[in-house]
Amino acid sequence: MNVVKLFSLALIVFCFIANGSFAGSIEQLKEREKKVKKVVSELLPTVVAVVGDDQPATGSGVIVSEDGLIMTAGHVTEAAGKKLTIIFPDGRSVKGESLGANRSRDGGLAKITEDGKWPFAKIGDSKKAKLGDWLIAMGHPGGYDLNRSPPIRLGRLISSGTMGMLRTDCALVGGDSGGPLFNLEGEVIGIHSSIGGSLAENRHVPSSVFQSGWDRMLAGEIWGSLGMMAAGVDPDRPMLGVRMNESDGNVVVDKVYSNSPAQKAGIMNGDQILSVDGIEADKMSDVVEKVASSKVGNEIEIQVKRGEEEKTFSVKLVSWEDLASGLGKEQGKESPSPDQPARPELGVILDAEADGEGAVVFQVIEDSLAATSGFMPGDVVKKIDGTKIDTADEMASSIRSAELGKVIRFAVQRKGQEGLVDVDVLFGK
Numbered sequence: 001m002n003v004v005k006l007f008s009l010a011l012i013v014f015c016f017i018a019n020g021s022f023a024g025s026i027e028q029l030k031e032r033e034k035k036v037k038k039v040v041s042e043l044l045p046t047v048v049a050v051v052g053d054d055q056p057a058t059g060s061g062v063i064v065s066e067d068g069l070i071m072t073a074g075h076v077t078e079a080a081g082k083k084l085t086i087i088f089p090d091g092r093s094v095k096g097e098s099l100g101a102n103r104s105r106d107g108g109l110a111k112i113t114e115d116g117k118w119p120f121a122k123i124g125d126s127k128k129a130k131l132g133d134w135l136i137a138m139g140h141p142g143g144y145d146l147n148r149s150p151p152i153r154l155g156r157l158i159s160s161g162t163m164g165m166l167r168t169d170c171a172l173v174g175g176d177s178g179g180p181l182f183n184l185e186g187e188v189i190g191i192h193s194s195i196g197g198s199l200a201e202n203r204h205v206p207s208s209v210f211q212s213g214w215d216r217m218l219a220g221e222i223w224g225s226l227g228m229m230a231a232g233v234d235p236d237r238p239m240l241g242v243r244m245n246e247s248d249g250n251v252v253v254d255k256v257y258s259n260s261p262a263q264k265a266g267i268m269n270g271d272q273i274l275s276v277d278g279i280e281a282d283k284m285s286d287v288v289e290k291v292a293s294s295k296v297g298n299e300i301e302i303q304v305k306r307g308e309e310e311k312t313f314s315v316k317l318v319s320w321e322d323l324a325s326g327l328g329k330e331q332g333k334e335s336p337s338p339d340q341p342a343r344p345e346l347g348v349i350l351d352a353e354a355d356g357e358g359a360v361v362f363q364v365i366e367d368s369l370a371a372t373s374g375f376m377p378g379d380v381v382k383k384i385d386g387t388k389i390d391t392a393d394e395m396a397s398s399i400r401s402a403e404l405g406k407v408i409r410f411a412v413q414r415k416g417q418e419g420l421v422d423v424d425v426l427f428g429k
Contacts, residue, residue: 032134035184039136040152043186045119049087049144050076050096050110050178058143060150060179061086061110062188063120068112069218071123071191071210072178074101077108080220086112091146100217104235104321105164106193107205108178109217121180124187126166126206133157137170137202139179139192150179158201164235164321165203166190172202194362235321238296242267243400244284251281253304254400260323262302265313271304291317346370346399346425350392358382358413359395373425375412382420383411402427 050061050072059076063069070086077084077098084096094114101108112118129135137153155170168181172192181190181204190204216223241260242253251273256263273281276290277300294300296319303312347368348361358380364370381389384398385408402408404427411420 032184036134036136036152036154039182039184039186043119043121043180043182044089044138044149046121047089047138047140047150047180049140051085051087051144052078052098053083053085058140058175059177060139060175060192062138062180062191063112063118064123064188065120066117068096068114068116068118069120070096070110070112071180071188071207072108072110073191073193073205074103074106074108075193076178077101077110080222084110086110087144089149100213100219100221100223102209102213102217102223102321104223105205105209105213107191107209107213107217109210109214121182122187123207123211124183124185124189126160126189126208129157129160129166129183129189131157131160134184135168135170135189136182136184137168137172137176137179137192138182139172139176141173141175143175160206164206164209165193166206168202168204170202235319236296237320238291238294238298238317239320239323240287240291240302240315240317241323244273244287245400246284249282251284251287257323261315261318262313265302265315266311267302267304267313267315268306271306271311273302273304274310275301275303277301296322348375350395357388357390359389359392361412369425369427374423375410376414378415379421379423380413381410382413385409386411 046063048061048063048070050059050070059072061070061072061076064071078101080098080100082098084098085093086096087093094112094116096110096112099109099111134154134156137155138150140150153170153172155168157166157168159165159167166181166189170181172179172195176192177194179192180188181192183189189207191207191210193203193205195202210217213223239261241257241262243255243257244251245254246252253262253267253269253271253273256267256269273287275281276287279286279290281287290300294317296317299314299316301312302315303310305311345368347365347370349365350359350362361370361375361377361379361381364375364377381395383389384395387398389395389398399408406427408425408427410423410425412423414421
């Protein structure tokens with residue numbers, strides 16, 4: 001019995017038990033089964049394993065052009081110009097190379113560097129996907145395995161706007177990252193990025209993200225930042241580009257990010273924010289809520305107190321993605337900080353939407369404090385210096401207030417190990 005026949009039987013069982021009843025009429029079920037069989041039989045050869053020559057871990061990808069362009073996850077390729085091995089479901093392997101990536105959205109391109117005409121899938125429009133649509137996930141869970149074809153997972157779209165990602169209940173595991181999410185027309189509408197709060201809630205980079213940045217990725221450009229502690233923010237969320245704290249009842253700018261709207265407007269570290277568009281800023285939440293309720297491209301008036309002088313700045317908001325991309329790099333320098341030392345960044349991306357106790361590490365930035373100290377993706381931070389941590393926000397707040405020059409001890413839960421693992425980080429001056 002071939003893989004398509006086996007899957008057909010599994011599909012019938014799945015649809016029968018969904019919600020305790022048949023998912024639609026028998027005729028609809030037969031039509032859905034027919035479409036799934038067609039997609040699987042025609043597109044299975046396009047689903048490849050992607051292996052970096054300098055790393056043992058296996059990711060996934062999907063070929064989307066006859067000359068061998070591959071859509072995958074940004075964290076699978078990591079950097080442009082890396083040598084890759086591309087493995088087909090039948091065991092054939094060819095040489096490849098990574099291209100560019102939108103790191104804020106976790107989308108990346110690679111290409112097969114050997115000559116040939118390769119099987120490929122059509123790219124669809126993720127914006128046309130509707131909640132409840134049946135979708136097919138393919139990939140290489142657990143890494144490439146010659147003894148089986150890429151497993152087929154059938155599920156539904158459960159969200160299309162949260163965090164700029166598609167969310168489905170197509171179960172994914174490690175190794176699936178970079179694999180394709182197909183609609184029943186056989187079009188790629190997403191690329192697997194990460195697992196959500198459970199194996200049945202997963203995130204996929206929409207195809208629209210690839211299409212909007214296609215030329216940049218094709219040219220080998222890497223943009224976006226995996227190192228900002230603003231991890232978990234919607235990439236389309238409007239941003240001012242400052243980090244704040246509350247001191248003696250005042251809202252004070254702790255840091256102005258380089259190339260941000262705030263820096264370009266003239267706001268400096270140490271400025272006290274008095275009002276935003278005429279609304280008094282008594283708490284940090286007053287500023288956050290006003291910015292969040294605005295739109296990208298809007299100009300807002302920020303009144304600050306600098307020393308004994310009051311100043312007003314007009315600030316044009318950008319998206320989190322553009323902020324992370326270093327918009328306006330020609331301005332280049334960070335705002336001066338006359339009375340505050342620069343603070344090092346830990347170098348992790350936190351999963352702000354993960355359920356359960358602890359802060360989940362989604363990504364560890366290469367050559368960062370976290371990487372050199374032993375942090376790993378998937379670690380769940382339970383305590384910092386003995387203090388219990390329940391959320392990503394709590395961890396970010398604790399890091400911001402960490403004493404410079406002191407060793408900070410993180411107690412983490414790590415898969416495959418019993419108990420907690422201590423990770424010590426020196427936040428040098």
